[in-house]
Amino acid sequence: MSKMKKDLEFTGNWFLDAGILGFINLMEEFYGWNLDELKKRIRKEYNNVYYGYFPFAYIFKNLKHPNKNLFEMKIKEESKRLEKELKELGKGSENEKSPNTEKIFNRVWEIICKLCKDIGVINDEKDRLPLYLSACKNFLFFNSSMKNEEQRKSFYSAISFDTKSREILKKIDKTINKLLPSEKEFPNIYYTPISTEQFKSRLDKLFVYLLCFIYAFEKYEHGPKKNRDIKNVMFYSNDLKFCYTVNKRLKSCKEKSSSNQYNILRKTWEQIIDLLVEHKSIWSIENMYIISYKKLDDQEQMFVEFEYISIPKLQASIILDDNIREALNHEIQFRNEKSNVKKFCWLLEEFIKGKPLYPIILNYVNLFLNKRDKIILNKDHIKSFIYSLIVEANILDFKASRRRNLFSEDFFNYNYSSLVENIKNDIRGTSFVTSLINKISEDPEKREIIARDLLRALYMRDKNKFLYILLKNMNENKELSTNKNINDWIFNKIIKNNLSFEMYCLILIINLL
Amino acid sequence: MEKSKSSEPRYYWQKVVGEERLKIDLEKLRNIVKDVFKSESDNYKQKLVYNLLETVKNNDQKTFFYTLLRAINKPEKKFIELCKVLKEYYDVMPEETFINFGYSVIIGIMSTYEGIKSEKEGEENE
Secondary structure, X not given: OHHHHHXXXXXXXXXXXXXXXXXXXXXXXXXXXXXXXXXXXXXXXXXXXXXXXXXXXXXXXXXXXXXXXXHHHHHHHHHXXXXXXHHHHOOOOOOOXXXXXXXXXXXXXXXXXXXXXXXXXXXXXXXXXXXXXXXHOOOHHHOOOOOHHHHHHHHHHHHXXXXXXXXXXXXXXXXXXXXXXXXXXOOOOOOOOEEOHHHOOOOOOHHHHHHOHXXXXXXXXXXXXXXXXXXXXXXXXXXXXXXXXXXXXXXXXXXXXXXXXXXXXXXXXXXXXXXXXXXXXXXXXXXXXXXXXXEEEOOOOEEEOOEEEEOOHHHHHHHOOHHHHHHHOOEEEOOOOOOOOOOXXXXXXXXXXXXXXXXXXXXXXXHHHOOOOOOOOOHHXXXXXXXXXXXXXXXXXXXXHOOOOOOOHHXXXXXXXXXXXXXXXXXXXXXXXXHHXXXXXXXXXXXXXXXXXXXXXXXXXXHHHHHHHHHHHHHOOHHHHHOHHHHHHHHHHHHOOOOOHHHHHHHHHHHHO | OEOOHHHHHHOOOOOOEOEOOOEOOHHHHHHHHHHHHOOOOHHHHHHHHHHHHHHHHOXXXXXXXXXXXXXXXXXXXXXXXXXXXXXXXXXXXXHHHHHHHHHHHHHHHXXXXXXXHHHHHHHHHO
16 A cells, blocks of 8 residues: 555646656656656655655745846756755655654755755745745745744645645645635635545645645747736646656647747647557547646735636547547637737637637738738638538537437547548548639639629528529639539538528638638 | 537517427428429429519518418418418427528429529519
């Protein structure tokens, strides 16, 4: 049993797992240990890692002092010397209850205080350490009223999960993470405060992980300096190794590319899928989550725009197909540049969230026709739009044709393969046929006028008007009218279709331009 | 295509077909229209299509059927077939249904154009 406790594994709860990932990231940042190395060390010198290496890294990560940056090198050197010190102390039994852990911790605390004095962060070794983390401002040793001695004791209690000496460790609430409710605000909610008793047997270093929650996220910035769009993102999956590898790859990808970092999220999807295929774990894509937040507001004491996006199985099965995924992997502008709200959106992200792509594309085409903001419509765009619209139309039809059961045969056994097949066939058929619509007129200006009229009709969701304009213009061109392909297509997809005709209409319009 | 239940309150009289709901098979309708109009002249068909388009756009069921029936008022076998089908489907339809019905007929006619050759023949016929 004790061996199980000591291995580093995900719990299946994203909140705790984010903490575990943050812990791994922190240790890697400070000591350069990758996941395997860390696991090895935990197995061999469990106490050293948690009572020695961890406090050292954590404290220096959260010191708030102007001198800190100047002495980075010195801190790094000291961390190497730490190893020797801990080796000596680490001799003895691995039993948690033995006073060894306190000895290790106290020794490391001495080293930390001495180093802080050396680099001028504090004046005397007995002074309070200026620790600050906006995510848990007043938690235990972060509290500005605590003196050095108190800080040491409280940090030790937190790591050793000693609920007897510290009442606050009996629960998890807003003090340790701004996402949770606070007991004072919500005394009437049944599960506040969240008791930590249940975790004792399973996760005995709970507070270590909770303290590292914020280090699981990676910052991505996008846009000009004035209107910077910042996002802190974490990709989460149930498997520790997979999650760690994905986030690490993303980080290295981000570091390589200098400008327009938000595009990283686009490019890295390819990497993620490649990884999945390597690991032969198709199931993982269904269990991938993107957790992101904009920033942690200090004054309001809360996370701004915290999002938890999961990939539903339907969407996951569809984006497993390379072509579809690549086509959806586009960022497009769908609002006027003068507008204050978000102008760009990433089609794949919206698709994963389950939001309709049709209005986005409709707006884009409208912007293009009004010749605003240098919008272009090239082959890539057309391809991407056709794919998105067809996917959406087919999903609508699929949902309507089945009884409304989420956990159907398709879900469990077939991975929605019939739906994907339909989509692919539809794409093949539609791309060819709709390109024929260009023959409606030789004059590109006339085509544009027709497109405008059609778009107006579509905005008003007026199928009657749309068909009227379309067929009236087609009627002038006998060859086009007789063409069996396009004739059948219009009949099947627009006239007969009551659910998803709008998407097919939009495809026609796009092909006119 | 089924007539939706929501259309029932909009009727003030309804075709009595027992307890069954009226179903319109658009595919069948279009195919029959195709067969029927194959031998007509293109010019004639073009004009007919224009007229029919106007009536459907205005949701003018009266004129639509008037124009259509005038065009198929010939004692030939195929026309009789078409009339039978129309009789089966004729009813005062809600707009949504009528749109689909009308355009199916129109697109059926449009698919039978033969191109430049028949234009000359058509002129003679007219």
